Amino acid sequence: MSSRLSQLSRHALGRALHLPPPICDYAVRRAVPVPMRDGVELLADHYRPLTPTPAGTLLVRAPYGRRFPFTIFFGSIYAARGYHVVFQSVRGTFGSGGTFTPMVNEVSDGIDTAAWLREQPWFTGTFATIGLSYLGFTQWALLTDPPPELVTAVISVGPHDFAQSSWGTGSFSLNDFLGWSHMMSHQEDPNLVRAVVRQAQAGQRVGAATMDLPVGAAGRRLLGDGAPWYESWLQPPDADPEQWARLAVTEALDRVDVPVLLISGWQDLFLDQTLAQYRHLRERGIDTALTVGSWTHTQLMQRGASVVLRETLDWLGTHLAGRPSTPRSPVRIHVNGGAPGDGWVDLPDWPPASTDHALYLQAAGGLSDAPGQGGLTSSFTYHPADPTPTVGGRLLSAKGGYRDDTALGARADVLTFTGAPLPADLYAVGVPVIELAHHTDNPHHDLSIRVSEVDARGRSRNVTDGFRRYTGRSADVVRIELDAIAHRFAAGTRIRVVVAGGSHPRFARNLGTGEPTETGQTLRPATHTITHDDRSRLILPTGRPTPSAD
Secondary structure, three states: OOOHHHHHHHHHHHHHOOOOOOOOOEEEEEEEEEEOOOOOEEEEEEEEEOOOOOOEEEEEEEOOOOOOOHHHHHHHHHHOOOEEEEEEEOOOOOOOOOOOOOOOOHHHHHHHHHHHHOOOOOOOOOEEEEEEOHHHHHHHHHOOOOOOOEEEEEEEOOOOEHHHHHHOOOOOOHHHHHHHHHHHHHOOOOOHHHHHHHHHHHHHHHHHHHOOOOHHHHHHHHHOOOOOOHHHHOOOOOOOHHHHHOOEOOOHHHHOOOOEEEEEEEEOOOHHHHHHHHHHHHHOOOOEEEEEEEEEOOOOOOOOHHHHHHHHHHHHHHHOOOOOOOOOOOEEEEOEOOOOOOOEEEEOOOOOOOEEEEEEEOOOOEEEOOOOOOOEEEEEEEOOOOOOEOOOEOOOOOOOEOOEOHHHHOOOOEEEEEEOOOOOOEEEEEOOEEEEEEEEOOOOEEEEEEEEEEOOOOOEEEEEEEEEEEOOOOEEEEEEEOOOEEEEEOOOOEEEEEEEOOOEOOOOOOOOOOOOOOOOOOOOOEEEEEEEOOOOEEEEEEOOOOOOOO
């Protein structure tokens, strides 16, 4: 049993996060061995609620260890509210046997863990899964062949297809997955001081590595003997489809038959996958709910912790414990930049009904309701030796999210198109689209598009992004869907479209030669030209959503 101080701390944390109060104490049995079919044992901590009427059982499978803060967010909070929690370290991490190879073993190991779970004398007969990020992937892996005892899942910012996450734009997501590989290589360092220093320097060291060429060798110098999988990730999916098929569990979307709560953030790197999951499950008639806040991946259990935990507990109370619950709409979204009275909004579905509002890119750098005349053009040159930098956006790193990007728009390799001050608030809710009459002198090129909001002082702040890599295309009308948004452009602010030829290091720079990402190092610039007519425009999905009562 926990100490009196620990109990008081749990009550204080619950009040701070506006959670329902704890109902019981709990005991923890640590490092419980769970056998897999190949003889490997995975270790798990079992949180046992000290109550004669447990609410149910939760399974959490993670590669990040069974320690703070995970012990709180996926252990004690739920155990103190009546749930048995099995918190397992996946294969090859934190004492679990075998070798950690990301994603590859999660289907079979999840099935074997569920088989072990049903044989335990304390098992409540049904269970749910919860978790975020990689912990979400392990849930999708289990849902490829759902055990009969599994009754619901709460998946937060959890991908189901790693190929889409890392190569979905045509370019490798360099910063996120080199940074993650670096973290995974050192997360079990027993020297606490060294681990703290390394973590403090991680952003700088990863950033420096992303500037070196070739990409593969630079990453290996950073990783040393760690992350042996990294080079295989630098091979695009069409070069090794069998390898990438092992890193996806897309069949789970067609096999899941239990209620699912999906949670994401407008600035989360897996936002597109969460929205695709919601749409697919809804079309199949699965009981599915979606919550999206104005968060990044790392902010989900920081700024978003209160909302995430309350909604998770409420969902589990309904779908696992069988308690009465306050009804909720299928979709709850947070309106970023909302005025007083905005904030959280309930919707019957996603995306909501909207009206297309077109804004046309003008040759003089303007953005207006009328198309440009006379076929005037604007041009810029992208130089891979000095790649256009990433500023904020859907990054895994702490540098992601909503950021001041004024300096980005001042670069010579960037075009900006800025509208007049808005006479009234303009709400954009849905998926914006950019269309460009576009030409380059180099068929190997990227397009990075951003919509920002410029305040009365001239400070610009990002709202949504889109990125695509093109090969063998030098003249075309391109169409790029930007990241989904729920945003209020306030009266008096101006809408800005930013057009660039790269966003490095979020995406590996385009060398302009078509050489492989891993080994290429020859650099060739690309000059981009936009023609200003009715083909070059931003289309915003506009219309103010109706706020919920709470």
